[in-house]
Amino acid sequence: MSLWEYANPKRFMQTSAWLLPWFTGLAGLTMVAGLFWGFFFTPDDFRQGSTVKIIFLHVPAAMMAINIWVMMLVTSLIWLVRRHHVSALAAKAAAPIGLTMTLIALLTGAIWGQPMWGTWWAWDPRLTSFLILFLFYLGYLALWEAIENPDTAADLTAVLCLVGSVFAVLSRYAVLFWNQGLHQGASLSLDREENIADAFWLPLVVCIVGFVLFFVALLLMRTRTEIRARRLKALIARERMA
Amino acid sequence: MPDLGKYAAEVLSAYGVSILLIAALVGWSFLRAGRVRRALEEAEARMKPHGR
Amino acid sequence: MSRLSVTDLACARGGVPVLAGLSFALGPGEAMILRGPNGSGKTTLLRTLAGLQPPIAGRIEAEPESLAYAAHADGLKPTLTVAENLAFWAAVYGGRASPEAAMAAFEITGLAGRRAHDLSAGQKRRLSLARLLVTGRAVWLLDEPTVSLDTVAVALFAAAVRAHLAGGGAAVIATHIGLGLEGSATLDVSAHRAAVHAAPAFGDDW
Amino acid sequence: MSRLSVTDLACARGGVPVLAGLSFALGPGEAMILRGPNGSGKTTLLRTLAGLQPPIAGRIEAEPESLAYAAHADGLKPTLTVAENLAFWAAVYGGRASPEAAMAAFEITGLAGRRAHDLSAGQKRRLSLARLLVTGRAVWLLDEPTVSLDTVAVALFAAAVRAHLAGGGAAVIATHIGLGLEGSATLDVSAHRAAVHAAPAFGDDW
């Protein structure tokens, strides 16, 4: 049987019902473990003092914020090409999570910026592109809300997601071109030289894994809700006809 | 409780805000899930009698 | 061969299936009157035939670019004059037909210079019907064309339709009143209400 | 005494005199049908009676706050539901009459929760007529009320008008089709076209 079988709502409900508890459990475990480790059992950084602890929220959130948008892009494409309702609904279900993650990255970042850079907000490229990403999420969700015919909404939001992604990349480069920033570079690069100390690195990885699992679990649940809502709409419509 | 030095406020507020946001998201998701599930169940119940 | 043939068509509005199992064919010179109570799906059918919304089932066959659709809404630009409104549509449709003839056919030549905004309801309607003549399309899809027309104008309209049919055209007309188009087939859409279980993907029971 | 009495009325539209020398009176229980070809001035007359535009001559007498006007346009808010639209107007007019009864009278109770945007043309029309019932006004001024109504709805409308008249109300109705309101006076406005020289100040010759 092909993978697309799972895109059948009924089928998805069955499999997800089986998967959900596992992911929920794992997500809870890793997240709590990672954050505890990060908060309680990591040393202070010689420069940044205890503020490094923020990294365990900030970086995973920031990564998820970006990756969730990518995931939405993929599901939108699937919807446009294969017309599988589940994937459209998955995109819809993911958006609020992405929005929250973006917000967390922004807020923790802002809070971090106060001691480190002496300002809540600086028009640093990375910060700025995140602000833009935030706006993208807002627009995407607003469009979903504004259109009540679900299929129309799915189509339009998918198109928006495609075009938006292109412009998001454009904006990223534009912003880099516009203003050089004071934000740190990638600290998870593969060559261990320029990596942050293991003392931070390991718990950070755990946190990241935790955030990923958390996203998957919540996504499954929210998608189930969306499917139910969709079916409810269809049933009511049918009732209206009868 | 680790001693957070002079940055206690920042670190704590960062964790506070984040956990609050996540909790809000999860809570809202659960609420909506429950509401929709119940609505759907009673709708299906309503449908069944007078068949399709 | 037929101008417009519909086989086993089903169409939905706002995601709700409205009509199902429609089949008919219109040859040159034939007209079809759509009847049915308010909300029975006439507009939905016409929009589907016009290609504005995809059918949820069945086939619609017509020569490409042979359809002209006239909706409930007039599609007039209030700030353009009567003549300008017609001239625009004539140009869009290749400008074969002359706006003058169209205005004459509905006796609005005297209003040619008037802004559409300054027309009375019936005058607006006459103008939007005159639009049909400048499209030069073979199949007319008309949604309650006689709304707020006086008896004279209704007669003018009937004459225009007859001329169109005589010229080998065809027409599908949704209406609630008699048009005096004797000898044209009638289709009561309320007889084709979509069966309730024909709901979209999520509707069928799991 | 009479609900509405008009003496030697003249009215203009967009600065152009359209009607002149109109005189009639409507007592309780009386209805008046306005007839006349497109552009003859029915809408203009009704707007003048409703007080939306001042007459250029003559007098209009009616009890204050006794008129309810229903225009070509529906005056519905597409984003509000049927019930909300009615409830709003009911509240504006003091909320004596109940929206439920009004909806029932035009058989749209089933649509109460539907956004006006998702209604069919006729359903919209029914709603805007139901609005009249919640105004609780004594004199109805109706401009082509039956547009895009099906035969059932036309009957419902006629019944509503009869009930209104029986309740001591009055109505002035502009229409092009028969309403089955037997025994109501008819006024052909085209018989009262304003003489050309009755143009406004700058028009008359010096």
Added chain:
Amino acid sequence: MIALLLRDLKLAFRSGGGFGLALAFFLIVATLVPFGVGAEGATLARIAGGILWVAALLACLLSLDRLFQTDWEDGSLDLLATAPIPLEGAVAVKAMAHWLTTGLPLTLAAPVLGLLLNLPGPAYLWLLVSLALGTPALSMIGAFGAALTVGVKRGGLLLSLLVLPLYVPTLIFGAEATRRGAEGLDPATPLLLLSGITLGTVALLPFAAAAAIRVNLR
């Protein structure tokens, strides 16, 4: 009256038109200005107050042409004019609805955006106060402009041309109050003048606006 207020609010929310529109627009401007003028904190700090006031003013202007236009197009303005509630009242109520969906949220959002444009510390309070006092005037003046242009299809141009000059005093006093606040001077005088303007407009303009509408409906 209350029914009308509730309806307008409902419409604004349903169609995302009012409420959000203004906020989003406000946010837009605050985000775009740095892209335009560059990101040096000093420059931004100097212009922040003024930019925010201008942005608020534009946000008001933006949602104005819909104030009566939609009602006019779908015929409900005719019906309102023939309804038992006095047209003056209706106008005032509609202006109030406009303020509730525009001026108020703008005022509340202003400090956050001040952060983005790093507005100097002391200015926050006075920005908030001056907006709270000034925006009602913006809505009322705007309602008057909208009433004048309601007949004109897409009278957007006219509207902005008419309303702009009327907005200038409000803007000057409002921005002035903010600037004085920023520089630690006493902003009492401009604030007083500002509230004077607001009271005057709210008291008198409804009548002018209602008259204008009656003329336009003829």
Added chain:
Amino acid sequence: MIALLLRDLKLAFRSGGGFGLALAFFLIVATLVPFGVGAEGATLARIAGGILWVAALLACLLSLDRLFQTDWEDGSLDLLATAPIPLEGAVAVKAMAHWLTTGLPLTLAAPVLGLLLNLPGPAYLWLLVSLALGTPALSMIGAFGAALTVGVKRGGLLLSLLVLPLYVPTLIFGAEATRRGAEGLDPATPLLLLSGITLGTVALLPFAAAAAIRVNLR
């Protein structure tokens, strides 16, 4: 096609909507900003280029929601969609009409307003060039946004919310080019990128927009 272009232009002129509206709005912003931020020449000079670009962008945004909305409301969009001209072409033409009535006048008016904001001498040329190259992209992107929101009654909020982030790159490169011009640096790079964006959007977005409209008409 040409017929459609002429019609849209005619409509814009008749109803003062497009053309004048944008210009007036542009003028408004340019005149209000000094009132808001205070009139020290130095500050103004520094922000002039950016402000003018932001103002131009807002002026475009302002007239966008009318691009398809009016046609949709009076039913002519249905008729256009069933007309023999391809919808993609219609969209492109409408975007072009929007540019002719908005972007072009803005570009031509910009130098004059530059005087008001005492824009530094060398910047004039580059402001003109960057606007000329950039505004078509604004219109086209806007047309896409308008197509997405045409079904939504009073989708003004949505429109600005959707279009704003898409405008960012255009704005940045445009303003950057102006600033470099003002500082006597070489504005070639941003101008190249700008024209790249313009060409890309004009080439691709009509299809996305037409698709969106078709979906909305269903």
